[in-house]
Amino acid sequence: MNPTGTIFPFTERSRALQARVAEFVAERVMPAEAEFAAHAADPATRWTIPPKLEALKAEARAAGLWNLFLPDADHGGHSRHPASRDTCASMHGAGLSNLDYAPIAELTGRSLHAPEVFNCNAPDTGNMEVLLHFATPAQQSPWLGKLLAGEIRSGFAMTEPDVASSDATNIALPIVRDGDEYVITGRKWWTTGAGDPRCKILIVMGVTDPDAPPHRRQSMVLVPMDTPGVRVVRPLTVFGYDDAPQGHVELYFDNVRVPVANRLGESGSGFEIAQARLGPGRIHHCMRLIGLAQRALETMVERARHRQAFGKPLGGHGMAQEAIALSRCEIEQARLLTLQAAAALDAQGNKGAKDLIGMIKIVAPRMACRVIDRAIQIHGGAGLSQDLFLAQAYAGARSLRLADGPDEVHIAALARSMLKS
């Protein structure tokens, strides 16, 4: 039994979904990992979508394991635009609270491909939430339904190579009004998912109001990928992993023109939308990391049981025991903290849960890096090789010490909040 279930009372619905998602990940997704890896290793298919991925998505959708991340109106899933509520209600996911969804996100984190199989992958989840909360029905209609159906993908382009983007007020991409259009020229990078041939829409943050106070200068605009002038410059790599076919890319906007009607919310509301986007997304990221660390620990235990060195199994050596025991403690600590943050988000909203969300963003990626590093060590050379999931898992966990805000920014914000109170 999962001991956290006794502290955090998951609903019966969540518990039933947890069991079904666990089974689907173990029996359908993880056995397909080798096929996905072979597809990505072949230069002819590298930036194309493995047919197996679409087949698994269809299976998960038919089984009702789809869009589970999306809360209902009672849990903050309503649109600000009353006219779009009915449309969106018909497309809603399971209507789970953040607390009920958190253990499901953990299970999907066990495999790199599982989040997409359930249409619960970043950055699409955050982008769907932004469209749901901040877009008008006219802005939603070309994109939101298709994203919720898993037919297209999206990117979120905020970070820029030329400014310290961990401070969102630095974002400098000019979005200049020209009559009824905005003209966008400049660079973005680390736009996750924009290398994917199915990526059709970008949410782009840039400066529309250069003379306003720092937090009111930026806006977010919808930029269809096929708009003339949108160029994918290159895929970026994390320790050599390009995460094809989704990728993390550098983009150049060369005099890109979009209607002013593509702006989300009021002019200057980009910072506010960015803040709203990140609350649930950070909980999902952290729970997925906990799932990944849990899988690394299970692999570590399995190896320590069977691999013999110096006359006994690795598990008979004190240092391997320490790696296993500390990993279990640290995973459980991070899990409890993250579930607490999810419960606080449900009860108090983004603002009330701010400190706890900052805490998990500091704790979970560091924990996952430590646990996966120990698992690599216990596997010797195999741990670093392409034969196991561990090396790529480490690259992913390490990325999350930067993506969605570097550790230091969360540490500084948490300390400021405590010093103020």
Ligand SMILES: Cc1cc2nc3c(=O)[nH]c(=O)nc-3n(C[C@H](O)[C@H](O)[C@H](O)COP(=O)(O)OP(=O)(O)OC[C@H]3O[C@@H](n4cnc5c(N)ncnc54)[C@H](O)[C@@H]3O)c2cc1C
């Ligand atoms: C794999 C991956 C995927 C990503 N996906 C996306 C995406 O989809 N969309 C997107 O827009 N961005 C994405 N990012 C970018 C990520 O969000 C940024 O890299 C991050 O916000 C940091 O911005 P920066 O790189 O400009 O670093 P900088 O802002 O230049 O910061 C550099 C370093 O300065 C230090 N620092 C900053 N502030 C403080 C402080 N207050 N106190 C002490 N030290 C500080 C930190 O160590 C920080 O790491 C992704 C990044 C990675 C690695």
